[in-house]
Structures are given as C-alpha cells and as structure tokens.
Amino acid sequence: MTEDEKTNNETTENKADLDINIEDVVHADIVEITNGGANQVQAKEVTLRQAGANHIEAELVQIQQGGAVAVEAEKVEITEGGVVFASCGTVEMTASRAAIVISDGNATISQSGVPVLGVKGNAQIDQSGVVVMAANNVTLEQNNNVVFLLAKNVGGEVNTQFGPKESAVFGILAGLTAGLVVLSGALFSKKRKK
Numbered sequence: 001m002t003e004d005e006k007t008n009n010e011t012t013e014n015k016a017d018l019d020i021n022i023e024d025v026v027h028a029d030i031v032e033i034t035n036g037g038a039n040q041v042q043a044k045e046v047t048l049r050q051a052g053a054n055h056i057e058a059e060l061v062q063i064q065q066g067g068a069v070a071v072e073a074e075k076v077e078i079t080e081g082g083v084v085f086a087s088c089g090t091v092e093m094t095a096s097r098a099a100i101v102i103s104d105g106n107a108t109i110s111q112s113g114v115p116v117l118g119v120k121g122n123a124q125i126d127q128s129g130v131v132v133m134a135a136n137n138v139t140l141e142q143n144n145n146v147v148f149l150l151a152k153n154v155g156g157e158v159n160t161q162f163g164p165k166e167s168a169v170f171g172i173l174a175g176l177t178a179g180l181v182v183l184s185g186a187l188f189s190k191k192r193k194k
Contacts, residue, residue: 024038024039024040025039025040025041025042026038026040026041026042026043027042027043028043029043029044029045030043030044030045030046030047031043031045031046031047031058032046032047032049033046033047033048033049033051033053033066034049034050034051035049035050035051036051037051037052037053038051038052038053038054039053039054039055040053040054040055040056040057041053041055041056041057041058042057042058043057043058044058044059044060045058045059045060045061045062046058046060046061046062046073047062047063047064048061048062048063048064048066048067048068048081049064049065049066050064050065050066051066052066052067052068053068053069054068054069054070055068055069055070055071055072056068056070056071056072056073057072057073058072058073058074059073059074059075060073060074060075060077061073061075061076061077061088062077062078062079063076063077063078063079063081063082063083063096064079064080064081065079065080065081066081067081067082067083068082068083068084068086069083069084069085070083070084070085070086071083071085071086071087071088072086072087072088073086073087073088073089074088074089074090075088075089075090075091075092076088076090076091076092077091077092078091078092078093078094078096078098078112079093079094079095079096080094080095080096081096081097082096082097082098083096083097083098083099083101084098084099084100085098085099085100085101086098086100086101086102086103087102088101088102088103088104088105089103089104089105090103090105090106090107090121091103091106091107091108091109092107092108093107093108093109093110093112093114093128094110094111094112095110095111095112096112096113097112097113097114098112098113098114099114099115099116100114100115100116101114101116101117101118102118103117103118103119103120103121104120104121105119105120105121106119106121106122106123106124107119107121107122107123107124107135108123108124109123109124109125109126109128109130110126110127110128111126111127111128112128112129113128113129113130114128114129114130114131114133115130115131115132116131116132116133117130117132117133117134117135118133118134118135119133119134119135119136120135120136121135121136121137122135122136122137122138122139123135123137123138123139123151124138124139124141125138125139125140125141125144125146126140126141126142126143126144127141127142127143127144128144128145129144129145129146130144130145130146130147130149131146131147131148132147132148133146133148133149133150133151134150134151135150135151135152136151136152136153137151137152137153137154137155138151138153138154138155138156139155139156140154140155140156140157140158141156141157142157144157144159145159145161146158146161147161147162148162
C-alpha cells in the first residue's frame, strides 16, 4: 500500500467510528450535555448547555442556550433556549421560545415567546408574547402581548388585542371563511362524481 492509500484507509476507519445510531436512548440519573446532542434522554436530571435533544423524559430539565423537540418533566427551566413541545409540572422560561407548553403547575415566563400556553396553576408573564393562553390565575407584569386569554383571574397590566367590536368581526370572518371552505368542498366533490 502506498502512503496515500494508508491515510485514506485510516480516515475511512475513523469515520466509521464516529457514526452515531440515532435510535440510541441515553439512560442515567444525571445527564449533562455540552455542545452536543442526543436523540432520546431518560434521566432524573438533564442539563443541556448549547446542546440539543429530540425527546427528554426527566424530573428536572435545564436548557441553557440549547433546544429540544419534546420535553416531559416535572420541572423545566429554559434560559435563552427553545422547545417545540413541553409537558411539565412547572416551567420557568427566560429569554426563550417554545411552540406549545402545557403545565400542570405554575408557569413563569419572562422575555419569552410562547404561541400556545396552558397552565393549570398560576401564570406569571413579564415582557413576553403569547398567542393563546389558558390558565387559572394570570399575572401580567409589563410590556406583554397576549392575543387570546382564558383565565379565571387576571391581574396586572392588560392590553387587549381584541375588544368587543374586533372579536365580533373576527368571529364573523372566521365563520364565513369556514363556511366558504365547506361549501367549495361540497361543490367540487359533486362535480367529480358526475
């Protein structure tokens, strides 16, 4: 073998060693991942620092400048990170983003964005944006934007995006749009049958 063939062969062997099976599940009491990633993690405590994971099941999940697709945990703390879906007991978010958060306990959201937030307990929102929020008790601090809010008790500074007139117009337009979609579907399906 020439020297080039040996180097090329060694490089191929090293690449084979680096292959990671995405089906692997990490099981441990405490998992800390820095500048890396994992497919599935099952542990008591999980800490991601500039790291990511597809699915996490744990009692405590801490994400710092990282992200996860799905998180199931008793407590979730996210700082400058992101989550697509979180189902948890309590959640604390600071300067973070999440698509859907469902909390059985309390939620503290600060300088973050959450399109859908469901909280059985108390929700404290500060300088954040939420599209749809349902909670038992909501405390809105300053500079918040909430489009749809369903709550038993609301305290703090509330700036409504939809007043009574806007809500009526929105309902009428949504109803008309849905009716047109159903009607056009019925008309086009009859033409195909002929």
